Amino acid sequence: MDTAYLEYAANGFYLLAVFLAARNSIHTWWLGIIGCLLFAALFYQVKLYAEVLLMLFFVVTNGIGWYQWGRQSGVKQVTNTPLWRLAGYSALAALVTLLYGYILHSMTDAYAPFIDSAILMFSVIAQFLLMNRKLETWWFWLVVNTVAVPLYFSRDLQLTAIVYIGFWFNAWYGLYIWRRLRNVSLTPG
Numbered sequence: 001m002d003t004a005y006l007e008y009a010a011n012g013f014y015l016l017a018v019f020l021a022a023r024n025s026i027h028t029w030w031l032g033i034i035g036c037l038l039f040a041a042l043f044y045q046v047k048l049y050a051e052v053l054l055m056l057f058f059v060v061t062n063g064i065g066w067y068q069w070g071r072q073s074g075v076k077q078v079t080n081t082p083l084w085r086l087a088g089y090s091a092l093a094a095l096v097t098l099l100y101g102y103i104l105h106s107m108t109d110a111y112a113p114f115i116d117s118a119i120l121m122f123s124v125i126a127q128f129l130l131m132n133r134k135l136e137t138w139w140f141w142l143v144v145n146t147v148a149v150p151l152y153f154s155r156d157l158q159l160t161a162i163v164y165i166g167f168w169f170n171a172w173y174g175l176y177i178w179r180r181l182r183n184v185s186l187t188p189g
Helices: 003-022 028-045 049-071 085-109 113-131 137-154 160-186
Strands: none
Touching: 003 028, 003 160, 028 049, 049 085, 049 113, 085 113, 113 137, 137 160
């Protein structure tokens, strides 16, 4: 498939999925699966191999998230993650970023292996937080999108970079919405 068409299709599905995540909608998950499969093919073509792995990981976790959110009834509660746990997740992600970046640098023709690996690892954390409706997911997505935009521009993926700028704004929107949802769930009935 032509890279341009693939990029348009991947971004279309993924843009809708990310917007629906901020709205706390279960439809985020199946749309995300389609978008991730398309992005996996695109990133393989432009030699962003950690991004390919990330998209395949997202396919699996989107399936799990779809299942988890589908089992819940009533109000979908948003909660916080303890600071010590976030610090541990971040330290582990930084360590694995260095290790995987080194592997990609040494064994493949990957472009920007350490930056690519950082996007992978911090996206993994953000995805798990999203699946469990943790407010801090949006802070991680802000970091990921901030790093991803220049990487995608550097690989001539202008549309994807522009969409990820939109994701950056959507992360702020998600943070706003989820804070309100969390505050409602904290208010005594």
